[in-house]
Amino acid sequence: MTTHATHATTRQGPGSAPRPSAATKPVRWAADAVSALREGARVRLDYSAQSLWRVDRLIEEIRREGAPYAAVETVLRGFGAYAGEVVVGQTGAEWWATGGEHWVRTPDGRLWDPVDEARRCFAGDGSLRLLCRDATGAAG
Template sequence: MTAQYLTAQQETRPTAATKPVRWAADAVATMREGARVRLDYSAQSLWRVDRVIEEIRREEAPYAAVESVLRGFGAYAGEVIVRQTGAEWWTAGGDHWVRTPDGRLWDPIDEARRCFGGQGSLRLLCRDATAPAG
């Protein structure tokens, strides 16, 4: 779980947040309607998201078929961090990051992709992002 650093072309909320907030809301609606799983933007809900990604991975779904779902889960995790810490969404070059008030940058959308590859955890990313730097 590493913080990332951005280049000069950065946008802050609300512009940078528009897409990830929508992606997160879409993930919440899809999980509620399709899987009957309620996501409430709590850190605890990320346990469920990690489990769902693990189930998708075990089913060996092709990445192209689940790319937008993973993006939504990553955006959802980012919104959990934003809501818990007062962080902001940042964007550059089409990528989106969360910048926590201590200045660290996190890439929850990439972390969702890493989860799908068996290497990451949105729950642990949130834990690290909400913990004091140091």
């Protein structure tokens, strides 16, 4: 990993707590995914760990339908960012960025790549729910 990670702090809205500038894009990607699902598929996501069961199932459905990766790349990025925001909310983790990649760093110092995990889910070899469980130390 590169040692030049972005971690300057900015505010994300009136009255909100400071967030690292590395969070700007993932926060937007996650919000876009939540909005698109609410409007297009009538699916509501609430930024809970339990909601990641639904996201994993949605990715599985997209994969089973045979959608080409290029057609769903942005959606997968949004799902991964959403999972990252769940981890941030559960653990107080922070987004870090370098070289165009975004990771979540949990308070114990571990780095997680939820955007890549969403891609792995689409390939049939990943789980955003399990990533969140592992990152938060939660059982099941």
